[in-house]
Amino acid sequence: xxxxxxxxxxxxxxxxxxxIIALAVMCTAAVxxxxxxxxxxxxxxxxxxxxxxxxPVLSALLPPLPQHVxxxxxxxxxxIVLDVRLPRVVLxxxxxxxxxxxxxxxxxxxxxxxxxxxxxxxxxxxxxxATIGILLAGxxxxxxxxxxxxxxxxxxxxxxxxxxxxxxxxxTMAFVYALATADGKLPTDTFLLAxxxxxxxxxxxxxxxxxxxxxxxPRVVMWLMGSLSAKGWSHVRITAPYVLLGVxxxxxxxxxxxxxxxxxxxxxxxxxxxxxxxxCIIVLGSLVTAAVVASxxxxxxVGLAIPHIARMIVGPDHRVLxxxxxxxxxxxxxxxxxxARTLVPPREIPVGIITAMAGAPFFFYLLRAGRGRR
Amino acid sequence: MEVEIQDVVFSYxxxxxxxxxxxxxxxxxxxxxxxxxxxxSGKSTLLKVAGGVAVPRSGHVLYGGTDxxxxxxRELARIVxxxxxxxxxxFPFTIEQVVLMGRAPYAGPLSGDSKQxxxxxxxCMELTGVWHLxxxxxxxxxxxxxxxxxxxxxxxxxxxxxxxxxxxxHLDVNFQLETMELAVSLAHDRGLTIIAVLHDLNLAGKxxxxxxxxxxxxxxxAGAPEEVxxxxxxxxxxxxxxxxxxxxxxxRPAVFVVSGVAAAATAxxxxxxxAAETADDGARAHEGSWCRHxx
Numbered sequence: 001x002x003x004x005x006x007x008x009x010x011x012x013x014x015x016x017x018x019x020i021i022a023l024a025v026m027c028t029a030a031v032x033x034x035x036x037x038x039x040x041x042x043x044x045x046x047x048x049x050x051x052x053x054x055x056p057v058l059s060a061l062l063p064p065l066p067q068h069v070x071x072x073x074x075x076x077x078x079x080i081v082l083d084v085r086l087p088r089v090v091l092x093x094x095x096x097x098x099x100x101x102x103x104x105x106x107x108x109x110x111x112x113x114x115x116x117x118x119x120x121x122x123x124x125x126x127x128x129x130a131t132i133g134i135l136l137a138g139x140x141x142x143x144x145x146x147x148x149x150x151x152x153x154x155x156x157x158x159x160x161x162x163x164x165x166x167x168x169x170x171x172t173m174a175f176v177y178a179l180a181t182a183d184g185k186l187p188t189d190t191f192l193l194a195x196x197x198x199x200x201x202x203x204x205x206x207x208x209x210x211x212x213x214x215x216x217x218p219r220v221v222m223w224l225m226g227s228l229s230a231k232g233w234s235h236v237r238i239t240a241p242y243v244l245l246g247v248x249x250x251x252x253x254x255x256x257x258x259x260x261x262x263x264x265x266x267x268x269x270x271x272x273x274x275x276x277x278x279x280c281i282i283v284l285g286s287l288v289t290a291a292v293v294a295s296x297x298x299x300x301x302v303g304l305a306i307p308h309i310a311r312m313i314v315g316p317d318h319r320v321l322x323x324x325x326x327x328x329x330x331x332x333x334x335x336x337x338x339x340a341r342t343l344v345p346p347r348e349i350p351v352g353i354i355t356a357m358a359g360a361p362f363f364f365y366l367l368r369a370g371r372g373r374r
Numbered sequence: 375m376e377v378e379i380q381d382v383v384f385s386y387x388x389x390x391x392x393x394x395x396x397x398x399x400x401x402x403x404x405x406x407x408x409x410x411x412x413x414x415s416g417k418s419t420l421l422k423v424a425g426g427v428a429v430p431r432s433g434h435v436l437y438g439g440t441d442x443x444x445x446x447x448r449e450l451a452r453i454v455x456x457x458x459x460x461x462x463x464x465f466p467f468t469i470e471q472v473v474l475m476g477r478a479p480y481a482g483p484l485s486g487d488s489k490q491x492x493x494x495x496x497x498c499m500e501l502t503g504v505w506h507l508x509x510x511x512x513x514x515x516x517x518x519x520x521x522x523x524x525x526x527x528x529x530x531x532x533x534x535x536x537x538x539x540x541x542x543x544h545l546d547v548n549f550q551l552e553t554m555e556l557a558v559s560l561a562h563d564r565g566l567t568i569i570a571v572l573h574d575l576n577l578a579g580k581x582x583x584x585x586x587x588x589x590x591x592x593x594x595x596a597g598a599p600e601e602v603x604x605x606x607x608x609x610x611x612x613x614x615x616x617x618x619x620x621x622x623x624x625x626r627p628a629v630f631v632v633s634g635v636a637a638a639a640t641a642x643x644x645x646x647x648x649a650a651e652t653a654d655d656g657a658r659a660h661e662g663s664w665c666r667h668x669x
Contacts, residue, residue: 111464183388252484258471259478262463268427269458270531271451271479316465319486 016320019313023327027093030331034089034338035081039345042077050074050081087233091295092337093330094236095228096302098243098292100329102285103303104310104322105250108261109281110188116304117289120195120282121176122169124202126293129168130223131209133161138216161223162238162294169290172202177282186278188264226299226352228337235295242291246284247326253281254319261318301355302329305363312366332359375438375453375534377401377567382423382433384416393419394430395591401535401584406561406568408578408599411588412612417571418459420588421537424569425456437535451479455528457521459539459571466511469523473499473508476530498529502556517544525553529560536560538570542577550574554581579603579627587611600627 035051036044046069052058065074102117110119137160176198180191213220250257256277259267264274289303310325333351336358340351377400384394393416401407409417422428424435426442435442437453455476463472476498477491487495499505502522507515512523521544528536538557542550558581560566572578578585578599585602587595589611595602600618608616608629615632 108465113464255478255481258467259475261465262467262472262475263458263461265422265427265458266456266461268447269425269451269454269456269528270475271448273447311465315471316467317471 016314019320019324023324023331027327027331027334030334030338031089031093034092034334035085037338037342038080038085039342040076040080042080046074046077047081050078051086054082083232087236088228088231088337089334091228091231091236091239092334094239094243095292095296095299096306096329096331096333097247097326098239098288098329099299099303100306100310100332101247101250101322101326102288103329104307104318104325105253105257105281105285106303107307108257108316108318108321109278109285110192111261111263112192113308114304115192116300117285117292118298118300118303119192120286121172121199121202122286122289123293123298124199124206125172126165126169126290127206127224127298128172128202128209130161130165130294130297131206131213131220132168133164134216134219134223135209135213136164137161138213138219158232158234159238162235165297166238166290166294169293170286172198173286173290185275186282188278191282222350223297225350226297227340227348227350228296229341229348229350231295239291239295242288246288246291247322249284250281250288251319251322251326253277254317254322257281257318257322258316261316297350297352299333299352299355301352301359302333305359306332309363309366375403375567376436377424377535377569378434378436378439379420379424380434380436382420382430382435384419384423384428384430384433386419392431393591394423396433397588397591397593398433399586399593399596401567401569403534403567404561404565405583406558406570406581408582408585409569409571409588410573410575410578410585410602411594414590415588415611416591417588418539421456421539421569421571424535425454425537426450427456448479451531453533454535454537455531455533456537457524457528457539457541459543461524463512466513468508469499469504469510469512469515470495470508472512472523473504473526473530476527479531494532495526495530498526499523501529502526503552518546518549521545522549522553525556533566535567535569538568540571540573542572542574550577557581575603575608575629579629580621580624603627603629 032044036042036047049062049065052062099117103115106115106117106119107113109115176191176194177186179198180186180194182190210217210220256267256272259270259272260274260277264278267277268274306329307321307325310321310328314320314324332355336354337351339358340349340354343349343354379397379399382394382397383392385392397416397420399407409420411417419428423430426435426445426447429443437445437450442450473495474487474491477487477494481487481491496505496508499508502525504519504522504526507519507523512520515523521541525538525541536557541553541557545553554577557568557570561568561583570582572582582599584597585595585599586593587602587607594611595604595607603618605616605618608614608618617630617632619628619630620626621628
């Protein structure tokens with residue numbers, strides 16, 4: 001029931017401030033844990049020191065190094081924290097934010113809570129691209145095998161697979177887009193169907209390549225499972241521009257996402273150029289997804305469930321839902337990835353397994369709890 | 375604001391037939407125009423064309439003399455708002471959030487809901503009697519409540535023209551009356567131009583200032599309710615026999631449906647003739663009566 005003249009919207013704006021603080025704390029805690037957790041036993045103080053030494057203002061304020069810490073310890077900590085853990089954490093933030101924000105936007109756009117960033121065929125295209133990239137790299141490596149290990153690594157640079165995956169994803173989605181367009185319009189149902197059909201075809205091609213992959217098969221399978229393992233700054237550089245531009249842009253279109261989430265015709269009556277807006281969201285979402293998938297492989301569940309969980313907490317207003325999903329997805333991804341590399345050391349579990357195994361039961365619990373409340 | 379529809383032809387696809395085959399009509403400020411006609415006669419389509427969400431193949435829609443084809447959607451949404459007949463909302467927005475969506479054509483790209491937006495939304499919710507539901511989820515409403523939420527949202531657009539597609543479809547008699555009286559007062563007291571598709575001919579007869587009757591994508595009759603809702607027109611357009619009386623409470627036409635489809639009545643008459651002619655032949659007479667039942 002309503003209380004006096006205090007409007008629900010005003011109360012929501014108050015709640016929003018609390019929420020932003022909670023999310024910031026959550027994210028910071030996740031990052032701090034991810035940077036300090038690991039098998040090399042670097043103390044939290046040293047990690048903090050290494051990170052702070054690279055921040056312009058903080059580095060000047062650093063106290064002198066304690067006597068008992070040797071210089072080589074600092075150097076190895078610098079390598080581990082700055083070149084191994086930090087890029088991985090940053091990539092995790094980008095991947096989680098990108099997938100969850102695109103998932104929230106697509107669910108609104110398609111008026112379908114089952115939509116996720118992969119629904120329009122981006123995952124299959126990326127998989128095909130990556131598989132081709134891995135096989136080509138393998139072939140090139142095989143051709144120079146017997147010379148030196150150095151030339152083999154030159155033949156397969158780290159950016160090859162991400163670039164192939166990105167290209168595969170974009171080309172596939174462009175094809176789906178062209179296939180579904182008729183009379184200059186893009187009917188949502190046709191678009192979803194085209195995505196599923198093209199996806200099935202492309203997956204068949206991936207399966208065929210896997211059959212003939214030979215020795216490269218494990219690498220293909222590992223890629224398909226999705227992982228942030230052994231990802232460096234070069235991967236961050238591929239993904240960052242798209243996520244850092246794309247996610248705020250999606251969040252800024254929250255009001256129009258609300259309109260289209262209600263229906264295309266009502267949205268038009270409320271002043272939205274629905275066709276243009278649809279294209280805009282699809283192109284933007286596709287590019288962000290492609291950039292994310294290119295560097296991390298197929299990480300499921302985040303893009304589907306994080307927006308759901310966020311919607312249960314903050315409601316369906318996309319002006320709030322998209323940014324909250326993005327931050328929540330980022331934190332969730334970093335936590336999941338840290339679990340992936342610390343649960344059974346020295347082995348790494350592909351993070352896609354963690355996201356599904358940890359996320360699904362929690363999601364299920366929320367579904368049940370939510371039903372009881374309403 | 376005056377709405378003028380000039381010789382509009384519309385089809386949903388190039389291959390399909392024309393749904394509107396040259397419709398012209400005028401709706402004036404402060405008047406409540408009802409559109410009636412059988413299923414499939416093009417009523418809802420005409421409403422979409424009038425609101426600019428369906429683009430006619432030929433013909434024009436003018437608002438105050440300006441062709442809406444030359445207006446931007448956002449601009450148009452400050453002039454015309456609509457309550458559709460088939461809207462459903464999947465996500466659990468609150469009622470207040472739904473009504474605030476009507477403020478979209480006035481909002482800046484990144485701005486939140488202003489105090490004025492909140493005040494307008496509240497006023498519109500009070501007007502349609504849903505303010506007490508403001509914090510409820512839209513997915514939990516009865517269809518009658520939902521209809522009134524959509525009306526509040528349309529009013530939040532502060533339109534000069536309001537398009538209603540069967541505004542009373544899911545409402546009980548009490549809310550039917552309230553909704554129609556609200557629509558009439560919006561027209562008469564606030565000067566809105568109201569165009570409403572109505573199925574209930576008696577509601578149209580009682581509340582509308584003018585009525586347009588569509589048949590198969592064309593205007594079959596237009597004018598005051600008593601000029602349009604006539605026994606001849608209803609027989610020709612709907613194929614039903616009716617008696618038009620006068621409402622006891624107002625100088626307005628009342629429609630009483632007498633018998634079903636006129637074509638069937640004719641066929642039944644023919645069967646009777648056959649049966650009479652072959653009265654001696656029992657088998658044929660039996661066939662005749664079968665014929666009548668089937669039609």
